[in-house]
Amino acid sequence: MEPVVFDGCFGWLHPATGRHGVVLCNPFGYDALCTHRGWRRLAERLAASGMPVLRFDYPGAGDSLGDEEDPGRIEAWIDSIAGAVRHLRERTGVGQVSLCGLRLGATLAALAGERIGDIDGLVLLSPALSGRNYLRELRAHRQSWLSTPAGMSADPIPETAAYVEAFGFGLHGDDIARLGAVDLRADTKAPARRVLLLDASDRVRAGALVDHYAAHGVAVERQSFGEADRFMVEALYSEEPVVAFDAVTQWLADAPPREDACAAPAFAPRVWEEPQLAAADFVEQPVIFGDYFGVHCESAAPRADAPAVLFLNTGASHHIGDGRIFVLFARRLAALGITSLRMDLGGLGDSTPAARSVTLDTIYSQESCSDAAAGADWLVARGHARVVVFGVCGGAFVGLHACAQHPHIVGSFGVNLQKFIWDGADRTPGTMGLACNRVLRQSALSLEKWKKVLRGETSLSRVARGLSQRLARTLTRRVADFVDATTGWSLAPSEARRLMQRIHAKGAEVRLVYGEYDLGLDELKIQFGAQMGGLRAFTRVRAAALPKLDHALFTQAAREAAMADARQWYFERFCQPQSQAEAAWHGPVPVARPRVAAERASQVTCSSHLDGAHQ
Secondary structure (H helix, E strand, C coil): CEEEEECCEEEEEECCCCCEEEEEECCCCHHHHHHHHHHHHHHHHHHHCCCCEEEECCCCCCCCCCCCCCCCHHHHHHHHHHHHHHHHHHHHCCCEEEEEEECHHHHHHHHHHHHHCCCCEEEEECCCCEHHHHHHHHHHHHHHHHCCHHHCCCCCCCCCCCEEEECCEEEECHHHHHHHCCEHHHHCCCCCCEEEEEECCCHHHHHHHHHHHHHCCCEEEEEECCCHHHHCCCCCCCCCCHHHHHHHHHHHHCCCCCHHHHCCCCCCCCCCCCCCEECCCEEEEEEEECCEEEEEEEECCCCCCCCEEEECCCCCCCCCCHHHHHHHHHHHHHHCCCCEEEEECCCCCCCCCCCCCCCHHHHCCHHHHHHHHHHHHHHHHCCCCCEEEEEECHHHHHHHHHHHHCCCEEEEEEECCCCCCCCHHHHCCCHHHCCCHHHHHHHHCCHHHHHHHHCCCCCHHHHHHHHHHHHHHHHHHHHHHHHHHHHCCCCCCCHHHHHHHHHHHCCCEEEEEEECCCHHHHHHHHHHCCCCHHHCCCCCEEEEEECCCCCCCCCHHHHHHHHHHHHHHHHHHHCCCCCHHHHHCCCCCCCCCCCCCCCCCCCCCHHHCECCCCC
């Protein structure tokens, strides 16, 4: 596969020698983040069957130019599918093209096929048949998330707001009404010569759409999509729908060749320029180094004193990050003269080969830390003598360990770091899957929570078991610290503190930020004490609890808080005093006041390295 750019969109071309090409139309937002690995596998399947395939990011999504807040996104996405069809024809010389879309991508593919005409086949994988119902789904997903510990710090969005969001990705302004008015039966008649519909829900509407297309002369085939629920989940757990993808591949491969397509003039390949995406403040270029993939975002006016920033995968998601935070932050940093690389670690995203499956052991492995070192090496080879890593959750773990090991990594910014050290015990049920202490204290006072216990919907024994494990770890750590401090004997050396010691000894800077309800904050206290006394020896390590910071940065407020804190830390620690232009970016950053539930403000100061959120 090879990276391509067209009309401000970034994509991947999977070459093949056949004359029938396929454009894959991504689902929207979080669905695209979850299914990226499987979607790539479908492209590889189709290409292996002889069909050239183009998969790409819509304008304002993924690595493409623009922002989700830009007006007219729905129309821009439909137009971009037409642009992808043109690019695939120009690039490969295919005589006929089919579209294949998932969820909202299937809806957009049908609308685009109706508009383009001359589309051979259309595959609709669990399409959003009604835009109004799809918006309801997004709102329901967000409301459900708000009821979980992860969403406790988030503010609700009124249904009247000009913003609809779920899991970090949103629709804005007039696009809400535009999508709400979409109905495939009313808006499409014959979007392709043949249609394959794989539906997982809304079977009555799906059947009506099949009849509607058949009445307009379309050859329609309908199958079930029973694997959808296992496919469209968090990227770490997403399973490739093998049965469905086999059916899609076979159906597209069986397309009868068109006489006019076979009679098309011979294709004359030409040399294409290196793909680039350029804006006023940055130039981005996809890069492949070894088995890894990344997007190099170079500032139009780079600062000589600024370290490059290396963005690392969050869990099993690809290099754009939850809520597209890595793309947004990379481009904002470029406006301040800072170059970055958002990278896919080995087996993740668009690195080669793609992992068949990903586990927590994969993410929290020494191999992942070595992969991050390869990204730092690439930046160093480009002339950046210093590198700062940025990661969320598992990416924060990888960045911290890479910082301890790589001589040119001078800083690590981690968001909601869950574990300092990973071992097999952490895979078992217990403290890692349990809510943080603050959430549990609130739950103990909730009548509704106790009703769930009585109804058997919540296991009180599991909570008690997890709390006992957490307490045992805390007491073991405190006893070992006491013996070490009073006798000099180290009964149980703290690997977390050894890690910090290595980072401190090399002179690197570390900033760890947490949401007030995040489980990682409990782990921080277990390792370094409720008052963070264990961090006092490490003057370059600072930790903070930030308001409105949910675990995966699903809310816009959380992303802005994390980016603002990282920007302030970066310039304070690695650059000369900020210029007026730098200070104007996002306005002044509030001075953080000490805040962690159990600490007294007078005790938790910069000297104890737990500065943090406002009351």
